[in-house]
Amino acid sequence: MDQQRRAPGRATRTHRTARAAAAALLAFGLAPSPALASSDEPTALPQVTQVKGADEACAPPGTDVIARAPWTSHSLGLTLAHEMSRGRGTSVAVLATGVDPAVPALAGAVEGAASEDCLGYGTFLAGVVAARPLPDSGFVGVAPESTVVPVPTGDADTGLASPADIAAGITGAVGAGARVILVGTATYQASEALDTAVATAEAAGAVVVAPATVPTPDGPFPGFPAQDRTVLSAAAHDAAGDAVLGAPLVRPTGELARVDLTAPGAQVMSVGPGGAGHVTAAGDGVAAAFVAGAAALLVAREPDLSPAQVRERLMTTAYGSPLGTVDPIVGSGRVDPLGALAADPAAAMEAGQARVSGEAFVPEPSGLGSVEAPVTAVVVGVCALVVVLCGVGGAVLRLGRERGWRPAAPSERVTPEEDPRPMVLPLD
Template sequence: MATGGDVVEQTPWTHHFLGLSRAHELSTGEGVGVALLTPEVDGGAPALADAVEGGQSTDCLGFGTSLAGVLAARRVEGSGLLGTAPEASVTVVPTGDPRTGLASPQEIAAGIGNAVDSGARVVLVGTGTWEASPALESAVAAAEEADTLVVAPATVPTSRGPMPGHPAQHASVLSVAAHDVEGVPVARGPLVLPSGDLASVDLTAPGDRVVGTGPGGGHVSTAGDGVAAAFVAGAAALLMAREPDLSSEQVRARLTSTAYTSPRGDADPLSGHGRVDPLAAMAIAPGGTPVGVAGEGFVPDPSPRGSVEALPTAAVVSVALLLIVLCVLGGAVIRLGRARGWRPAAPGEPVPMRSDEPVR
């Protein structure tokens, strides 16, 4: 990929969609270390200069640099891009082929091991594999034991189309799929594992027409489940910085339980628990209670049809009842008047009966 030359001044749609301006009022990810498994990252890009450790000066594909920007890009004058966790620290763990971005299960397993050894609280697998292996399973189990959260793309692109990604199929790994600008999953249908089970998806996040940092400092447009996983890894960093005592399992549970649920519920094979919501995940006080904000009592706006108050309403009801009574009495007077030919009743004259009144 050529070095990025275009710089987007506007704030990307993903920033508004995820409510990051308000989320950053609660946390910016400060002090949380995230390990990024990807072949290369241009750590010299202005937005990444103070964010990335271990980045090289080149990135042939540009994908790793973009993921680092989605995750933790710093504010740069003239740029509207800001990372999901703009004060988190990113350690690059070179993993996979710089020419293709692909990695073997053994390479990813080694990368996860190195990330755990570095003390990272979050591991973002930026390059997946469609093959499982005992080494990869062991590496994920070791990360879980070390209280490190692993986030990975739900699928990986291949020449035969997307396939279920690994290690995303492991129960302790947050498996993330992409959604578009309207929040709709990008995948057209669920994928099936060799065992016959549906591929795992825990959350969805933006993964279509996403603005990220490019090699050289410009901006590029990226897409895919790997990009979506970067947003979720950033959301995890925000939550960990706000509540440092949370375990990786508690962070995982918080992100999934506060997501925008699919109309099909948590069992939706395309979106899992739903769209990640960083602000909602942090708007829970320690102990599981919602954060309250002091405010005034609710006062409804005046109705365009006028005010409805107790006294005017009672007056209207009283007048209506009076009119009904007068109508009934008037009807009786008219009926009796017609029966007597409109002459006054003589003393002792009986009241005439209606033709439809039964004789007693």
């Protein structure tokens, strides 16, 4: 944990504002073209991070509300997906340092006691999952009628979480009855307690979604519990749909790190604590929030699905890679909430029942007659026999003409010794 707990350098903090400005442009749908900018639009949004140094201040509240729908909404097809499901009745546990229930977009969405969120990351993830629509805001959560269950996990000041912290959080989420469990911050260490907690969630019918990687000063490391096959492992992609992870990661065991799905995880807009304004964030934890929201939509529509069936539906309906599911960077591909909902067998049955019933189509008899298998076989056999007989008869007639229709004379007969053709001996 020493490397993971290392505070960011001063140079990183110095350039944070510049990165936030660039991130904001894509987050609220602006291209880097002067023609699309206007004086009443902000040039930057505050940025929240997954972890921070102990000596750094809490995340600043957002003050600007963006009326334009962000790119993530269009990328996921949320407008059409919400016509099929909005996540009603589904509870999503958010394992993070805290969630601010006073944020207007989360009004009525958060269960349990209020918790402080100095980091801002938990509130951000809760917004990605369940933010309610507001009149002047273009942002809405993936499952805007689902319920968020905050499960305080990790150090409240830095956001760092140990395997024991995450295991306890998963166990607490199961106890709260959550159908979807979002692990906001991963760890690069496995543990028996973490394996047990994941198995408990699976047995309880809860879908666990976790970041595929964990950020460290030495770069991304494979994240846990995402390496467990009963956990949906989510990695980030950018606005162009390209994976943020540039190369596959290898675990200490020599195995490739697991990635099941990719989801938006760069230049993403959501809500932050302490105000009504929007903020930005990035990372595999953000991608996991989008996947958790998609799972909530699916569970709300088909509550009888098991965690394994939810994972299978989301993975088989994703926008796949040319390499198939063996792609070590994107797994099964980009998550597609609309595709997962449209693949609902119950929906297909309802659509079939809505059609006008009628009799099976029976073609009219052909004026050229019908074709029946036995008769056809007899006709073909007779034709073949006639062809053979014609060939034999032609040979006989040719020899008959040459001999004047008489038997061969003794002088015309050829003995085996005089026959120039090679002799073919019978095989024993």
